[in-house]
Amino acid sequence: MGFSPYDTYIKEWVPTQSQKGKTALVTGASSGIGFETAKALAALDAHVVLAGIDPEHKFDEAIRKIIAATGCSKDNLEYMHLDLGSQLSIRQFADNWRERKNTDLHILINNAGIPGMPGLTKDGWEMCYGINYIGTTMLTRLLLDYMTPVKKGYQGTGDQISFSGNSKLRSDLQTESEKLATNDLELEPARIVFVSSSAHKFTLGLSFDEKYLTSPGSGFFSLRYGESKLAIVMFAQQLAKRLEAALASPVRKTKIDKSNITSGPLAGPIHVYTVHPGTTNSPFWSAFPDFFKNYIINKLSQTPEVGARTSLYCATEPKIAYQTGLYYEDCKVSSPSFWANDAEKANLLWKNTCAWTATPESLF
Secondary structure, eight states: OOOOSSOTTSSSOOOOOOOTTOEEEEESOSSHHHHHHHHHHHHTTOEEEEEESSOHHHHHHHHHHHHHHHOOOGGGEEEEEOOTTOHHHHHHHHHHHHTSSOOOBOEEEEOOOOSOOSSBOTTSOBHHIIIIIIIHHHHHHHHGGGBOOEETTGGGOGGGOOOOOOHHHHHHOOSHHHHHHHHHTTEEOEEEEEEOOGGGGSSOOOOOOHHHHTSOOOSTTSHHHHHHHHHHHHHHHHHHHHHHHHHTOTTHHHHHHHHOOOSSTTTSOEEEEEEEOOSBOSGGGTTSOHHHIIIIIHHHOBOHHHHTHHHHHHHHOGGGTTOOSEEEETTEEEOOOGGGGOHHHHHHHHHHHHHHHTOOSSOO
8 A cells, every 4th residue: 555546657746645644534525526535545545534424335335446446454444424514413523533542633635515505504504605614614623633743754754754853953942932843843734625616716705694694595506605615715724824823822832731732733733725626527516407417517527536636735745745824726826816815804704603613713
């Protein structure tokens, strides 16, 4: 194991970095881009948790296919039920994670999402906003304490990352904060990847009107889809900034000494990436009319394997391990919508999201 699941001679970027010893969680992993993401991580030797709302037999089938394609051990794959349209389900998922023998989480790929549908979630949110944004961000916040950076050389992969530490410099530093900052350079960051969409660029901005956000949308690919993906981009930027601020907090050293913290926002770098996967032929489009799927999606879209690449790039590529809070398309940094640059709205979104999901505004 630990091989690239792609042909390495092709010109496009392909994942080759061993993930041995790491645990990755991929939401919406029973089919489409999520399945291909999970398959690639398994081929790279990660322990992969496939999560989603589909029936268990679909995940059993997905796991069998991954084993057949990669030769990985069945022990390296597992399924956990998750309904992002239910805050009760999300909290139960987090509770179940807390009860695991090993709670360390090194890679979180928030892949699950819907193009839109009429109706409301179990908690009364418009379907797109409730699943793509509320559910995804709530899950991320509840799992944040388990995100675990690791030392260079973790499980024998020390030559893969080129962070530079300097022991003489460490001994000469004057403050404990500086020592912690230098130690952080010797860690491989835990990584959180949000799958957004270029559709976030084709909106009229964000609304914080709860009457609007709790009213049914008009169906597939309305403005609601783009709004949910814009909210993801802005939340990810805020999360990245707040995680960096946590590492620089003057109370960090005290809390680490008092609690022996090894995971979560104070333990070390947790980096955040947002991606547009590209238009992909997958079950994402299953509820659309046949003529649309047959004459547009089937002819103009890429395969799920290709659609997974930018997520995998952000989850595994050593060269971007130092980056955080950026938006990516086609395995490179891209510019998000100008709406995402509104700092005042981004702060308000963070505050409101914490209220909507009953999570604290502070990360620690």
